[in-house]
Every structure is written in structure tokens, then in C-alpha cells.
Amino acid sequence: MEGNRNAESLVEIENVHKWFDMTQGVVDTLLGRDPQPVRAVEGVNLSIEKGDIVGIAGESGCGKTTLGKLLVKLYEPTEGEIRFDGQDISDMSREQQREFRQRVQMIFQDPFESLNPRMTVFDAIAEPLQINGMADSYEDRRERVKTVLNDVGLGPAEVYLDAFPSELSGGERQRVAIARALVVDPDFVVADEPVSMLDVSIRAGVLNLMKDLQDKYDLTYVFISHDLSLIRYMCDRTAIMYLGNVIEQGPTDKLIEDPKHPYTEALFDAVPDVEIADERRRANATGEVPSPRNPPSGCRYHPRCAHIIPPDDWQGSRDAFRRAYQYKIRLREADFEREEFDGDDGAERMLSIGLALDVPEEYRHSSELRGTGMGVDPSELDLPSETESSLRTATEKYLDGDRESAVAELDALRTVCADEVPQPRPIDERQVACHLYDDGEAMRTPAAPNAE
Amino acid sequence: MTLLEVNDLSIRYAVEDADVHAVDNANFTVDSGETYGLVGESGCGKTTLAKSILHLLDSNGYIESGEMWFDGTLPQWEDGNGNPRKEIIDDDRYPVRADGMTNLAELSDSQIRDIRWREVALIPQSAMNALNPVYKVGDQIVEAILRHEPQTTKREADERARDLLERVGIDPERADDYAHEFSGGMKQRAVIAMAMACNPSLLIADEPTTALDVIIQDRILEELEQIQEEFGVSILVISHDISVMAEICDRMAVMYGGKIMERGTRDDIFRETANPYTLGLKNSFPTITQKQQQLVSIPGSPPHLRDPDPGCRFRKRCPFAVEDCERSHPPMYDVASVEETGRLQEAMDDRRHGSACYRTDELDEIRTKAMKEETWKETATQSH
Numbered sequence: 082m083e084g085n086r087n088a089e090s091l092v093e094i095e096n097v098h099k100w101f102d103m104t105q106g107v108v109d110t111l112l113g114r115d116p117q118p119v120r121a122v123e124g125v126n127l128s129i130e131k132g133d134i135v136g137i138a139g140e141s142g143c144g145k146t147t148l149g150k151l152l153v154k155l156y157e158p159t160e161g162e163i164r165f166d167g168q169d170i171s172d173m174s175r176e177q178q179r180e181f182r183q184r185v186q187m188i189f190q191d192p193f194e195s196l197n198p199r200m201t202v203f204d205a206i207a208e209p210l211q212i213n214g215m216a217d218s219y220e221d222r223r224e225r226v227k228t229v230l231n232d233v234g235l236g237p238a239e240v241y242l243d244a245f246p247s248e249l250s251g252g253e254r255q256r257v258a259i260a261r262a263l264v265v266d267p268d269f270v271v272a273d274e275p276v277s278m279l280d281v282s283i284r285a286g287v288l289n290l291m292k293d294l295q296d297k298y299d300l301t302y303v304f305i306s307h308d309l310s311l312i313r314y315m316c317d318r319t320a321i322m323y324l325g326n327v328i329e330q331g332p333t334d335k336l337i338e339d340p341k342h343p344y345t346e347a348l349f350d351a352v353p354d355v356e357i358a359d360e361r362r363r364a365n366a367t368g369e370v371p372s373p374r375n376p377p378s379g380c381r382y383h384p385r386c387a388h389i390i391p392p393d394d395w396q397g398s399r400d401a402f403r404r405a406y407q408y409k410i411r412l413r414e415a416d417f418e419r420e421e422f423d424g425d426d427g428a429e430r431m432l433s434i435g436l437a438l439d440v441p442e443e444y445r446h447s448s449e450l451r452g453t454g455m456g457v458d459p460s461e462l463d464l465p466s467e468t469e470s471s472l473r474t475a476t477e478k479y480l481d482g483d484r485e486s487a488v489a490e491l492d493a494l495r496t497v498c499a500d501e502v503p504q505p506r507p508i509d510e511r512q513v514a515c516h517l518y519d520d521g522e523a524m525r526t527p528a529a530p531n532a533e
Numbered sequence: 534m535t536l537l538e539v540n541d542l543s544i545r546y547a548v549e550d551a552d553v554h555a556v557d558n559a560n561f562t563v564d565s566g567e568t569y570g571l572v573g574e575s576g577c578g579k580t581t582l583a584k585s586i587l588h589l590l591d592s593n594g595y596i597e598s599g600e601m602w603f604d605g606t607l608p609q610w611e612d613g614n615g616n617p618r619k620e621i622i623d624d625d626r627y628p629v630r631a632d633g634m635t636n637l638a639e640l641s642d643s644q645i646r647d648i649r650w651r652e653v654a655l656i657p658q659s660a661m662n663a664l665n666p667v668y669k670v671g672d673q674i675v676e677a678i679l680r681h682e683p684q685t686t687k688r689e690a691d692e693r694a695r696d697l698l699e700r701v702g703i704d705p706e707r708a709d710d711y712a713h714e715f716s717g718g719m720k721q722r723a724v725i726a727m728a729m730a731c732n733p734s735l736l737i738a739d740e741p742t743t744a745l746d747v748i749i750q751d752r753i754l755e756e757l758e759q760i761q762e763e764f765g766v767s768i769l770v771i772s773h774d775i776s777v778m779a780e781i782c783d784r785m786a787v788m789y790g791g792k793i794m795e796r797g798t799r800d801d802i803f804r805e806t807a808n809p810y811t812l813g814l815k816n817s818f819p820t821i822t823q824k825q826q827q828l829v830s831i832p833g834s835p836p837h838l839r840d841p842d843p844g845c846r847f848r849k850r851c852p853f854a855v856e857d858c859e860r861s862h863p864p865m866y867d868v869a870s871v872e873e874t875g876r877l878q879e880a881m882d883d884r885r886h887g888s889a890c891y892r893t894d895e896l897d898e899i900r901t902k903a904m905k906e907e908t909w910k911e912t913a914t915q916s917h
């Protein structure tokens with residue numbers, strides 16, 4: 082971790098950014114918008130210790146795969162530095178590069194695509210040996226490939242050597258892909274969703290194999306997965322990513338049993354489980370992941386967050402602040418269609434709909450539950466009266482077509498979460514990037530309105 | 534009350550010189566208002582089974598045999614109360630039996646169209662990607678209503694579309710948006726709303742959350758529960774994810790290689806697990822709540838279904854296989870009566886806990902052994 086450089090660190094990632102520029106999305110082209118770079122990875126700091134299995138988890142598009150590819154030098158960082166065994170991997174001599182290509186390997190998600198259909202199992206596994214100039218004679222290569230095949234559970238090797246990928250099952254193919262990574266005896270392996278294409282009944286075999294081989298080959302792994310149950314099974318430590326940022330990292334068990342970042346909490350709450358099916362609490366998060374082309378300011382997660390922080394002088398409840406603030410965002414983004422709110426009661430309707438939260442039922446306000454869930458009674462929310470009246474004024478201005486002054490009317494609704502990018506802080510054996518912990522251990526109040 | 538009763542259903546696909554036995558001799562019953570799950574790994578026949586109910590199989594697929602009795606019938610066969618008329622029931626030319634149930638398997642292609650949407654709606658696998666991106670979402674729902682209920686006015690249909698969207702948690706004003714403006718979760722909600730357009734009594738949802746991120750999945754699962762509560766609709770849900778199934782299903786069937794291996798209530802399946810395949814599946818599935826766990830995979834890989842031999846479909850991977858298993862696939866045994874009497878007794882009632890395994894009378898031993906890792910290792914060496 083930053084500032085805490087351990088002698089045992091194998092990989093150090095320091096303030097790494099990866100922006101994919103300028104290829105325009107279809108929608109951008111249609112609307113004639115300027116191309117925006119995709120900020121796939123932004124300011125990531127992470128250190129990976131020898132012998133660990135480090136998980137990288139998060140929803141699709143959060144930058145997991147990009148980070149993985151940066152680690153094996155399939156991408157170059159836009160900014161920042163990655164050091165492998167102390168050496169900056171963007172600045173290596175030819176000899177160092179050759180060594181790096183042998184010591185660092187990647188396993189990809191799709192065993193059906195990562196193998197060349199015209200190569201036999203032997204050719205596929207022997208290829209990295211040749212590329213790396215290891216095992217010169219055919220006999221040596223044959224022996225080495227056989228050993229690895231046995232190691233990955235494809236034994237007796239003779240049965241598989243001359244087979245083509247099409248003759249293998251999914252699990253067998255992924256084992257071949259693992260063998261291909263291990264044959265050069267690497268130190269560090271990045272596995273990107275290595276079992277997600279496999280049937281459940283064979284997944285466990287591949288996972289256990291990866292664990293066994295870790296001891297045998299003395300490996301350090303990065304294990305990328307969107308599946309948090311797999312992360313729990315595999316990883317000593319885990320980094321949770323959201324929109325290009327690592328928002329929390331630390332020992333996996335700690336993260337799951339006592340998540341600190343509100344996003345980590347929501348993510349784990351959302352995982353269905355055979356054991357606790359009936360009592361499970363749902364995730365308290367609104368909306369979906371916004372586009373990485375235009376991420377929210379400050380904490381990337383704040384527009385969805387259940388624990389968004391009101392200003393110090395806020396007199397109402399936190400739940401009421403969350404609603405009022407989301408309303409402000411929606412005004413700013415012109416999320417309401419004015420024509421829909423014609424008529425005398427238009428402003429009231431817009432306010433009622435706009436202050437409702439799109440959250441699971443257990444987190445709804447009592448007046449939301451009485452209706453269809455799409456509207457709330459503003460007077461029943463614990464809003465300070467001056468806020469309530471500026472919300473009304475803002476709504477009227479918005480409906481009059483003056484969006485700018487509508488948003489200006491709500492200027493008092495500010496939050497540190499939107500204004501400042503939270504820096505990772507050490508808390509209880511982990512790093513958390515959330516303003517709740519700006520003063521150390523947080524005062525977190527419940528976000529459910531019924532707990533007010 | 535029974536809504537759908539599937540008896541001895543077998544479905545084949547004709548390929549080259551062989552037949553794929555995608556579903557073989559399936560029996561199960563879905564009650565009104567419940568959520569029934571079909572769970573199993575890729576290729577076990579879940580989608581095939583679901584599609585066959587509405588005659589939506591690929592063109593080389595056909596119902597080889599079996600019945601699908603459904604509580605609902607064609608409009609032209611109904612009396613004023615929506616029940617089949619007596620002369621229809623009495624006339625053997627119509628596939629309607631005395632209790633008023635209609636055999637969907639025997640309907641013609643034009644007849645089944647009157648069942649689709651109105652009585653049984655299907656949300657296909659990856660349906661959210663099938664929304665037409667250049668059409669307004671509301672219009673797509675309106676069109677579905679008008680197509681299946683021609684007597685409805687455009688205005689009524691429009692109102693209903695907005696109401697449906699609101700009920701699945703989409704702001705009705707977004708009815709005028711195009712599908713490409715919707716996020717993944719909203720698309721999936723819209724697809725659910727569309728399926729509910731004609732107020733069906735059975736909703737079939739094929740992998741409704743598989744392509745979604747976990748937080749959105751959580752919301753869609755809640756949505757399905759709420760839809761069920763509000764409309765009283767039965768849901769036949771298909772998934773390969775047993776933890777999703779554990780959450781939403783009242784009862785379920787576990788499929789393997791085209792066969793139903795075990796069926797029962799959720800508790801039967803998860804707490805009183807009886808079938809070796811289900812036991813193996815549970816062993817291989819990680820859970821988020823358990824700190825120390827040792828996953829064990831089932832050795833080998835799922836069978837292909839081309840002209841399968843008559844033996845138990847699972848026997849090649851099963852550590853408990855005996856000679857009997859080679860001869861024929863086991864019938865469904867009634868787990869509770871076998872445990873009570875110690876004798877193998879075939880299941881008479883689809884609703885009771887059933888397991889297709891010749892060794893159901895040695896359940897205690899099998900359960901104990903199935904928990905041990907070595908048990909599943911031994912077959913691994915045998916089978917390769």
C-alpha cells in the first residue's frame with residue numbers, strides 16, 4: 082500500500098491511470114458530441130505481496146480487466162508507474178523485458194477463444210517455451226509439457242498431447258490455458274475471470290487447481306472476478322473497484338464481514354446466498370453505474386450512495402439529504418421532461434416523484450410505500466423547512482424553463498462527496514477511499530428512513 | 534391449485550443422422566401463484582423445456598411425447614366465465630379434459646398463439662437485448678397489447694403500458710424513450726413489463742438476471758417477487774445459479790442431461806438434498822457467507838445428448854453408481870416414503886420430494902459420503 086512499502090511486495094502500482102481516448106461511441110457520433118476519453122483506470126494504488134492471491138472485484142466496466150492487462154504489460158499506463166520486483170515495467174531493457182515476459186503470465190476468461198483451434202495441446206503449451214527460449218530440444222519441451230499437463234490434472238499426458246481444443250471440454254480447455262501460463266514457470270499470474278465460462282460443476286476443480294499450483298509453483302496471483310463468492314473462496318486480499326478507482330482494499334474476510342465503503346456494503350448485500358436466502362438484506366444503492374466517459378465529480382459513487390454526507394449545518398435527516406441532493410442532480414442533468422408536468426399540480430407532482438428514491442422496498446419511506454413507490458410526500462420527509470421551500474422554488478423555476486437558476490436555488494445542498502475526491506485512508510487493516518472516514522473511524526448513521 | 538401439469542414430456546432435436554434428447558420424460562407441476570424453478574448447468578435442457586410449452590422450439594425441435602395440461606384455454610372454447618364449455622370437454626376432438634385443463638402440447642400453431650402472451654408469457658434468455666433500439670419502449674408494449682387484444686383501444690393500451698412501466702419501477706414518462714436510452718436494469722424491467730402486458734397467469738423467465746451486475750440483479754429479483762405478489766402470476770424461472778434459485782423459488786426441479794434428477798420444495802432441495810447430482814452441485818458452489826469452505830467439483834463433464842444410452846445420465850460422474858444405473862435411467866422415487874419405509878417407492882405425486890436415483894434407500898450413507906472430498910476424487914480417476 083502507498084506509503085507502506087513492504088520488502089515482500091512483488092508488484093507495486095502507483096497512481097496508475099489508463100485512459101482510452103478518443104474513439105467515439107455511437108451515441109456521441111449521433112449527437113455530434115465531442116469525443117470523451119474513457120477513464121478506465123484512474124489513480125490506482127495497490128501493492129501485491131509475494132505469495133498472495135489478490136482479488137479485483139467490481140461491476141462490469143469498472144476497469145478490472147484493464148488493470149489486469151496493465152499488470153502484464155498488454156497496455157501501457159497513461160500515467161503512473163507499475164513496478165515488478167522493484168523495476169518500472171514501462172522502462173525496461175530488452176533483457177529485462179524478456180525476463181518479464183517469462184515471469185508474468187495472464188489467463189483469460191474464454192477458454193474457447195484463448196486457444197488456437199489449429200494447434201494441438203502440445204503445440205499450444207510448448208509455444209511459450211519457444212518464445213521464451215526455454216527448453217531447447219524437442220525432447221526437453223516434450224518432457225516439460227508432460228509434467229505441466231499432469232500438474233494441471235490432465236493426466237496421463239499422452240492422452241492429451243495430440244488433441245485439438247475442439248476435442249476438449251470447457252474445463253479441460255481452461256486447464257490447457259493454465260498449463261500454457263505455467264509452463265514457463267512464472268512468478269506472477271493474472272487470471273481474468275478464469276472460470277466464468279465454465280459449468281458450475283467443473284469450476285471448483287479449476288479453482289482448486291489454481292490454489293494447489295500456487296504452492297507448487299510458488300505463485301502470486303491476481304484473480305479478477307465479478308463473482309464475489311468466488312473472490313471469497315480464492316483471495317487473501319481484495320480490491321473493490323468502482324469506475325476506475327479502487328475504493329476499498331484489504332483482507333477479503335474483513336471486507337465481507339465488515340465492509341467500510343458504502344459501495345462495498347451494497348455489493349456484498351446484493352449477493353444472493355443459499356444459506357441466508359430469506360433474511361438477506363438487499364443492496365441500498367440507487368441507479369446504475371454511469372458512463373466512464375463522464376464520471377461524477379468527487380467520489381465517483383456519490384450519486385448512488387446511501388450514506389452521502391450532508392453539510393455540517395444540515396438540520397434534517399440524512400435520508401432527506403440524500404433525496405434532496407439526488408433531486409438537485411436530476412435538475413442539473415435535465416432529467417425531468419417539462420411537458421410531463423403541465424397543470425396546476427405539476428410542480429408538486431414533479432417534486433413528489435423527484436424526491437422518491439429508487440431503492441429496494443425495505444429502504445423506502447413510509448409515504449412511498451403507501452403509493453406505487455414512485456412518489457413521496459415531501460412534507461413527511463425530515464427536510465428543513467428552508468430546504469423544502471427552496472426545493473419548491475427550484476422546481477417552479479425549472480418548469481419555467483430556467484434550469485440554471487433552479488440549480489442555483491439549491492446551492493446550499495452541497496456535499497463533500499461531490500466536491501472532493503476521497504483519498505484512501507488506512508482503517509482497520511485496509512484502505513478505504515470514502516469521506517465518511519476523513520476523521521478516522523466513521524460515525525455512520527443508518528440510511529433507512531424508518532430508522533430515523 | 535394446479536396451473537400447469539407436465540407429464541412425461543420428451544423433446545428432441547433432429548440433427549444430421551441422430552436425435553438430441555434435450556428433454557427426456559419430464560414430470561412436474563406448477564401451482565397458481567408460486568415460483569417454480571428449473572435449475573441446471575448449461576445444455577441440460579432448461580430453455581428447451583420452457584420454449585416447448587409455447588411451441589417456440591427451433592425448427593428442428595419437436596415434442597416427441599408428453600402432455601402439458603394448463604388451466605386456461607382458447608377464447609373460442611370458453612364460456613362466459615372463462616371456463617371451457619361442456620360440449621368442448623365432452624368432445625374427444627378437443628384436448629380439454631374434465632377438470633377444464635387444456636393440453637398445450639396438442640394445440641396447433643395458430644391455436645397456441647391465443648395462449649401466448651394472454652395466458653403464458655415468455656421472457657427469453659437475453660430478452661433485454663432483443664428490445665428494438667429504434668422504437669419507443671412504450672410503443673413496443675402498446676403494440677404487444679394491441680396484437681394480442683385487438684379489442685383494446687390505442688388509448689387504453691397506452692395507459693396500460695405506462696401503468697405497467699410504473700409497476701416495475703420505471704418512471705412512466707420514460708415510455709417515450711428509445712430502448713437504447715435505457716440502462717441494462719431498466720431494459721430488463723421493461724421486458725418484464727412487456728411480458729405482463731396481457732396479464733398472463735404464467736410468466737416464464739429464462740435466465741432473467743444472468744447478464745446483469747449483482748446490484749441490478751438484486752433489484753430485478755425483488756421486481757419479480759413484487760410482480761408476483763401484485764398480479765398473482767405464477768413464475769417458471771430458469772437459472773443455472775442455485776443461489777438465485779434459493780432466493781426466489783417456492784419449488785424447483787434440478788435438471789441434468791435432459792432429465793429431472795430431483796424436485797421438491799426449496800427446503801427439500803437445499804436442506805434435505807437427496808440426489809447425488811444435487812449433492813455434487815451444492816459442493817461445488819461457493820457461498821458468500823461461509824468463511825472456510827472447501828469446494829469440490831464433480832469429476833468429468835456434462836454428457837452430450839445425442840442418442841444417449843439408456844442408463845442413468847449422471848452415472849459416469851457419479852461416485853455412487855452401481856450396476857443398476859447402467860441399465861436404465863432411474864424413475865423418480867418418493868424420498869419421504871422411501872425414508873419412512875426403507876423401500877424404494879416411485880413417486881405418485883409430482884408435488885412431493887422426488888429423486889431419480891436407485892440408491893434413494895441408502896440416503897443417509899450417500900449424504901455422509903457426498904460431503905467428503907475423497908468420494909468425488911475416486912470417480913475422477915476411474916473416468917479418465
Ligand SMILES: Nc1ncnc2c1ncn2[C@@H]1O[C@H](COP(=O)(O)OP(=O)(O)OP(=O)(O)O)[C@@H](O)[C@H]1O
Nearest residue numbers: 546548553555574575576577578579580581591838
Ligand atoms: N436447435 C437445436 N438443434 C440441436 N440441438 C440443440 C438445439 N437447441 C439446443 N440443442 C441442444 O439441446 C440441449 C439442451 O439445450 P438448451 O438450450 O435447452 O439448454 P439450457 O439448459 O437452456 O442451457 P443454457 O444454460 O446454456 O442456456 C443441448 O445439448 C443443446 O446443445
Ligand SMILES: [Mg+2]
Nearest residue numbers: 579580581658
Ligand atoms: Mg438456456
